Amino acid sequence: MHGDLLRDVAFWRFLLDLDRELAQSARKDGCLCGGHLHAGNYFRNPRGGPDDLPKECCLRLSLCCGREGCRKRLTPPSVRFLGPKVYLLPVIFLAAAMRQGPSPRAMRELSTLFGADRRTIARWQVLWQEHFPQTRFWKVERARLPHPNEALLLPRALVVAFFTSHNPRDDWERLLRFLSPITIAGGLTVAIGR
Numbered sequence: 001m002h003g004d005l006l007r008d009v010a011f012w013r014f015l016l017d018l019d020r021e022l023a024q025s026a027r028k029d030g031c032l033c034g035g036h037l038h039a040g041n042y043f044r045n046p047r048g049g050p051d052d053l054p055k056e057c058c059l060r061l062s063l064c065c066g067r068e069g070c071r072k073r074l075t076p077p078s079v080r081f082l083g084p085k086v087y088l089l090p091v092i093f094l095a096a097a098m099r100q101g102p103s104p105r106a107m108r109e110l111s112t113l114f115g116a117d118r119r120t121i122a123r124w125q126v127l128w129q130e131h132f133p134q135t136r137f138w139k140v141e142r143a144r145l146p147h148p149n150e151a152l153l154l155p156r157a158l159v160v161a162f163f164t165s166h167n168p169r170d171d172w173e174r175l176l177r178f179l180s181p182i183t184i185a186g187g188l189t190v191a192i193g194r
């Protein structure tokens, strides 16, 4: 399922461009206090990407309010970083998705492919299968899914919904844009009540 793309540096540059777009749009909105937002980017040490991932692709785009007395940090949604998680979002998604379906991949194979140990990959499965379905995001946004199939488990249901074209990069873009709201602080908050 398009795992090769994740080892391609050009793909990560493409995702960085999408993040720049998301940051630009958040910047236009400005701070809640009315102040202007400035770039407050910082480097992270993400795992799971290609060995030759350029330094710039490790940049978490972030914004800071320039107004004296506020200086609030605003971290916009991302298509690459899932909150504070060390592994990159597409990796966290793909490894869990590859455990499902008609020919699930062995833990050992995935562990070699993404450089994550079994316990970490098992935690990603729990994240998508048990935690994510309970989030406020999913309860609202599932209605917007193209080609919904309620019978399928997550995250495979998202694979079926988004990986529909002959262009894997487009498919990834649509999936990751859809998921980007869960990457900010509070984005994985579990819905209260139903």
Ligand SMILES: [Zn+2]
Residues within 6 Å of the ligand: 031, 032, 033, 034, 035, 065, 066, 067, 070, 071, 072
């Ligand atoms: Zn402010």
